[in-house]
Amino acid sequence: LETKVVQTPLEAYQTFHDDPLRVLRAIRFAVRYQMRLSDDLIQACKHPQIHKELHRKVSRERVGKELEGMLSGKHADPMQAMDLICSMKLAGSVFCLPGPDVPLLGTIGQSHLEAVPYKAASEMELSRLREIAWKEARECMKALPLVLSAFQIKQGGKLTLPEREGITYPLTPVDNRLIYLAVVLLPFEHLMYPVRQKTFYAVSYMVRDGIKFKN
Secondary structure (H helix, E strand, O other): OOOOOEEOOHHHHHHHOOHHHHHHHHHHHHHOEEEEHHHHHHHHHHOOHHHHHHHOOOHHHHOOOHHHHHHHHHHHHOOHHHHHHHHHHOHHHHHOOOOOOOOOOOEEOOOHHHHEEEEOOHHHHHHHHHHHHHHHHHHHHHHHHHHHOOOOOEOOEOOOOOOOOOOOEEOOOOHHHHHHHHHHHHOOOOOOEOOOOOOEEHHHHHHHOOOOOOO
C-alpha cells in the first residue's frame, strides 16, 4: 500500500490463470485507490491465455458485477478502468461477441471510426479488425471529456443540458454507466448478427449477454 502499486502475492500469471476474475478485481482495486499495476501484473493481464481463461471460466454475471463496480461503484473512475481494460487487450473477453458459429455482418469501426466491412479470409484477420476497433475505443474514450463539457454537472446529481434548452434531468448511476458503455462500444455500433430471419445489433448482445446488464 505504501508504494501505491498493485501486486499479487504469488506469480501473477498463475494467480490469474487460477481465477481469471482477479484480473478485473485488480483493475477495480487500482482505480479505486489510485494505484498503478505492477509491470509483471500488466504482462500477465496481456497474456492471450489469460484472455481465453477469462472468457471460458468466468460467468458473464460475475464479469458484469465487476464492471458495474468500475462504472458506478464507490470512487469509480470509468474512463481509467475502460482504458486499462482496452490497453491490456481484455475488452474482447469482457464484452463478448456472439459465438464463433454465429456469422457477424455489417461494418466495424477502425482508425477514426472508418467503417470497414467485417469480412476476412481468416479468423486471424478478423481478430486484427477487432484489435484495431478496441484501440479506437480508447481514442473515443479520450474524446469523451470534450463531449461531456457541453453539459454541466450540478450538486444533487443533476445533469443540465445547454442553457438554451432550459431543461434539467436527474443523472442516475444507470445514466453514468450507459454513457461510458456507449462510447467504448462505439466502433462496434454497425456490427450485426442474424437470429432466424432477423438481424440484431452486436452491441446489444455485448451488453445483454456479454456482461449481463439487464437495463
